[in-house]
Amino acid sequence: MKRNLQYILPLFLFALAACNNNKEMNNSKSDNALVFPKGEKITNDNFTGTTYLHMLIAADSLNATSIGNVTFEPGARTKWHSHPGGQILLVTDGVGYYQEKGQPKKILRKGDAIKCPPNVPHWHGASADAAFVQVAVTNNDKGTVVWMEKVTDAVYNSLNQ
Ligand code: MN
Numbered sequence: 001m002k003r004n005l006q007y008i009l010p011l012f013l014f015a016l017a018a019c020n021n022n023k024e025m026n027n028s029k030s031d032n033a034l035v036f037p038k039g040e041k042i043t044n045d046n047f048t049g050t051t052y053l054h055m056l057i058a059a060d061s062l063n064a065t066s067i068g069n070v071t072f073e074p075g076a077r078t079k080w081h082s083h084p085g086g087q088i089l090l091v092t093d094g095v096g097y098y099q100e101k102g103q104p105k106k107i108l109r110k111g112d113a114i115k116c117p118p119n120v121p122h123w124h125g126a127s128a129d130a131a132f133v134q135v136a137v138t139n140n141d142k143g144t145v146v147w148m149e150k151v152t153d154a155v156y157n158s159l160n161q
Pocket of ligand 1: 083123
């Protein structure tokens with residue numbers, strides 16, 4: 001018994017330390033730890049669920065690129081839509097989904113970057129269980145976003161690939 005303890009005790013202490021470490025990391029993760037501000041709640045009809053937008057860069061006559069930080073609470077997502085000049089999504093936190101029409105849904109995680117080709121209908125949003133934060137870099141050279149129908153629960157809940 002004493003001999004077993006010799007092996008088990010260090011393992012137990014190590015596990016305890018790992019748990020504490022994890023707890024500290026979770027506790028320190030407040031809104032302040034996020035790279036960009038969360039911004040204001042989006043109130044228009046182009047999203048399902050609760051979403052927030054902080055515009056970082058607005059398009060202007062010299063540069064047609066707009067950059068916005070979008071936060072999706074679990075289950076929240078855009079409607080189907082397309083961008084005439086395409087879009088790039090940079091994932092800064094959480095777990096989310098991206099799907100192009102006719103393609104399987106992809107899982108996006110913090111650190112992922114994805115390119116939405118011009119005029120391809122798609123949607124993006126949070127996973128069912130975790131929030132999702134993305135920086136959307138949109139080229140408005142050829143026009144702004146074209147909104148389509150809502151993403152149904154059946155599509156949203158379809159199997160991931
Ligand atoms: Mn998009």
